[in-house]
């Protein structure tokens with residue numbers, strides 16, 4: 001379904017990029033996502049699963065390098081163009097959107113180091129990959145630490161009582177990694193590389209953390225089983241275990257003194273993506289509801305012809321346009337400045353996920369009992385949206401982090417572009 005764009009400045013190039021993303025989203029992502037949603041978590045990653053076709057086609061079309069710097073092989077998309085693409089992806093499937101975005105995380109963070117060896121080992125091969133065989137993941141959550149890991153500003157964040165489940169110690173010119181990440185690591189059982197948060201100096205709690213890149217075919221790495229969950233079932237998740245895994249010193253890309261700024265940079269980028277995907281998800285709920293209410297007849301006429309239903313549809317539309325305005329504005333800011341103003345990414349993520357969830361919740365009500373059956377897409381959109389309120393940080397925890405940043409930095413000084 002075509003939509004009017006309130007931004008009258010879209011160029012022909014912007015529109016062409018959006019059209020290409022929409023083609024992929026509607027012809028590849030949405031059908032594959034619906035198929036994967038009905039499979040078990042094991043079947044999703046089994047040989048012959050349509051998930052592999054998704055990876056292959058996405059990489060063939062270069063959709064895996066969207067966030068990568070142009071200098072290393074990214075496409076040089078503007079923040080608005082990234083948003084246009086990610087909205088289409090979110091419309092098609094939130095889970096597959098996250099799967100693809102997180103695939104670049106190790107290479108994305110390695111590209112910030114400008115370390116030639118890291119660039120040659122991790123960044124260039126990822127950008128050049130066209131068959132989906134290099135896939136990253138982001139290991140931050142641990143079995144005993146969910147919200148703790150981003151509790152910057154809380155007393156306990158730097159307390160030695162906060163002992164991580166993944167520890168790293170130095171041995172000569174190497175780091176030795178031991179422990180595990182939780183079952184919630186997206187792409188955990190299929191990733192070839194991890195961007196890994198690890199505790200380096202336990203005497204400083206999580207303020208003593210570091211960030212490293214680990215190829216997951218190294219000796220000592222093992223995986224858990226693919227996780228079963230209610231929503232985003234097309235997004236693979238599972239534990240990763242590390243038993244005396246040894247990496248060279250320069251694969252540790254941030255040590256404690258630079259850890260919090262790096263964490264904020266990652267949170268800023270990840271949450272912008274979440275907000276853009278949520279815009280697409282909110283739009284899917286609107287479009288599917290419009291289609292349904294034009295067809296379903298009650299009281300002798302289509303639902304959409306009834307006064308109250310018109311109001312309810314308008315409410316869905318309101319939330320889509322608000323999502324788009326909010327997430328584009330935040331993306332335009334934070335993909336243009338360094339370091340990012342993280343609170344704007346957190347604003348966009350919490351606001352847009354809540355509005356997308358509201359739209360999918362209301363879509364089920366609009367469908368009536370049909371909204372509850374697997375015959376229609378409404379229940380899948382709802383299940384997918386529910387996960388977003390927790391994904392990439394509980395919204396309450398992100399709000400607390402945003403409040404902490406405001407406490408330290410408000411009011412921000414104007415930026416000279």
Ligand SMILES: Cc1cc2nc3c(=O)[nH]c(=O)nc-3n(C[C@H](O)[C@H](O)[C@H](O)COP(=O)(O)OP(=O)(O)OC[C@H]3O[C@@H](n4cnc5c(N)ncnc54)[C@H](O)[C@@H]3O)c2cc1C
Nearest residue numbers: 138139140141146147184185186387390391392393394396
């Ligand atoms: C779909 C999905 C994808 C994900 N992908 C990844 C991924 O790629 N990589 C990864 O590492 N992780 C991933 N996660 C994990 C996610 O980041 C965590 O689930 C999230 O940070 C919350 O942690 P938790 O689930 O352990 O909840 P907890 O931290 O245990 O929180 C439980 C509840 O307690 C509240 N709470 C927590 N701390 C406090 C406090 N100090 N005071 C008051 N209340 C508190 C929270 O708000 C929440 O309501 C993913 C999760 C989902 C759902």
